[in-house]
Amino acid sequence: MANIVAIVGRPNVGKSTFFNRLVGQRKAIMDDESGVTRDRHYGYAEWIGKNFTVVDTGGYVHGSDDIFEESIRKQVELAINEATVILFMVDVEAGVTGLDEEFANVLRRSKKPIYIVANKADTFQRGHQAGEFYALGLGEEVFPISSQSGSGTGDLLDEVVKHFKTEDEENPDEGIPKIAIMGRPNVGKSSFVNLLLGEERNIVTDIAGTTRDSIHSRYKSFGKEFILIDTAGLRRKTKVHEDIEFYSVMRSIRALEESDVAVVMIDATRGIEAQDVNIVGLAIKNKKGVVILVNKWDLVEDKGTNTAKEFEEMIYEKLAPHNFMPIIFTSVLTKQRVHKAIEKVIEVYENKRMKISTSKLNEVMLKEIENYPPPSIKGKFVKIKYVTQIPTHNPTFAFFCNLPQYIRESYTRFLENKIRKHFGFEGVPINVIYKKK
Ligand SMILES: Nc1nc2c(ncn2[C@@H]2O[C@H](COP(=O)(O)OP(=O)(O)OP(=O)(O)O)[C@@H](O)[C@H]2O)c(=O)[nH]1
C-alpha cells in the first residue's frame, strides 16, 4: 500500500511551495495570487529511504456555492480520505484565522494522524509564534517550518514517516499497467473513459477511499486490469473556462509522467493534426508506450478496403521516423474495437517490460551487424563486439564497441529496426546506446 501525505490548508499559506520542496520538482503551479493551485497535485517524495506520495490540495473556501470551489472542497475531502498522514498548513505570519478554524472543524472528524505545519517561520522569532496554533486543539504537534528555506522540514518528516508502513511490503500494483488517455479536445477521451469505467465498472482496489475518483484506482474492464491515471480530471467538467486549456495541458503532462502507456486518440473525421503529432512526440520523449486510437471511425463515410491502410500510412508519414505505434480504428460510440484497444494497451505494456537474454540478443544481432557493419568514417572502422539489454524501466540496448563516437544516427536506426524485426517491442520506444570496450 502506498503511503500518502496530504497537504491541506487555506489558500496562500504555502502548500505549493512545500509540495515542491518535497517532490523536488516544480510540479504544482505556483502563484502569488491565492487560489491558484486549483487541482489536486501529486508527486513522489522520499525521506530517509521511505517513499511516499504527496498530495497538494487546492485552496478550500467554505460555504460558497460556486461550482469550482465546490469541486475544490471535494478534492480536499478526497485527499483526506486517501491520506496516511495529513499536514494541516497554517501561516505564522498571519496567525490563526477564521478559515483555519473552519478547516480544523472539518479535519477534527478525520481519524488520520494530523500535524499542524506552521509555515513561513523563516526566523527564530517567528518559530516561537507557532505555539498559538495549539489553540486550534487539533493534531499531534505543531511544527514550525519554512518552506522557502527548508528549515524545520526534516524534524517534521522524521515524525511523518513513523506512520508509514514498512518498505519491504510488496507493491500491489506491480505488473498492472498505468494508462493515460490523451488527445485533443472533443476527440472522445471522456467517452472512452466512461465506457471503461461506466457500464463494466469494477473497481478492484482503491488505495484508501471507496470513491471512484481515487488518485490511482485499479479497474477491471473488458477482462483486463489496469490503473487509469488522473481520471477525475477527465470525467468531471467544470464550468469555469479561464485557464482551462492551461490546466488541461498540465493535467495531461502530469498524467503522462505517471503512466506506462499513453493512449493517444485522434479524430478520424479530422485526420492527424499538428497537436496530435506533439502529443505522440511528448509520449515518446517520456519513453512511454504508445497506442494510437483513430476514434469516431463510425463517422467516416464510404469506407473502402484501403481506407484504414491509407489512414495508417498518413499517420506514420506524419510521425516519421517513428513507426512502431499500433493504430486501432475505434468507435467509442458503437464500441467498435474498444476491446481490442484495451488488449493492445496491455500488450504494449508487456512489451515495455520485456527482457531479451544476452545470448539470444548476440546470436541474432551480431549476425545482422556482420551482414551490414557500421560504415567506415574517415578511414575508421567501428567494430561492435557484443550487445546486452540494460535493466531499466524501458528497453535499452547497449552495444559495446571500439569507437562509439564514429557511429552515425542512421546506423542506430538500422539497429533499432533489426531489434524490432526480431523481438517485436511494438508500441514501445527503444534506446540504443554505445559503450566503449
Ligand atoms: N516568507 C515565506 N513565504 C513563503 C513560504 N512558503 C511560501 N511562501 C510564500 O507564500 C505565498 C503562497 O505560497 P503557495 O505555495 O502558492 O501557497 P498555497 O498554499 O499553495 O496557495 P494556493 O495555491 O492559493 O492554495 C507565495 O508567495 C510563497 O512565496 C515561507 O516558508 N516563508
Ligand SMILES: Nc1nc2c(ncn2[C@@H]2O[C@H](COP(=O)(O)OP(=O)(O)OP(=O)(O)O)[C@@H](O)[C@H]2O)c(=O)[nH]1
Ligand atoms: N460518432 C462518434 N462520436 C463520438 C465518438 N466518441 C466520442 N464521440 C462524441 O464526441 C463528442 C466529444 O466526446 P468527449 O468524450 O466529450 O471528448 P473529450 O475528448 O473528452 O473532450 P474534451 O473533454 O473536450 O477534451 C461527444 O459528443 C461524444 O458523444 C465516436 O466514436 N463516434
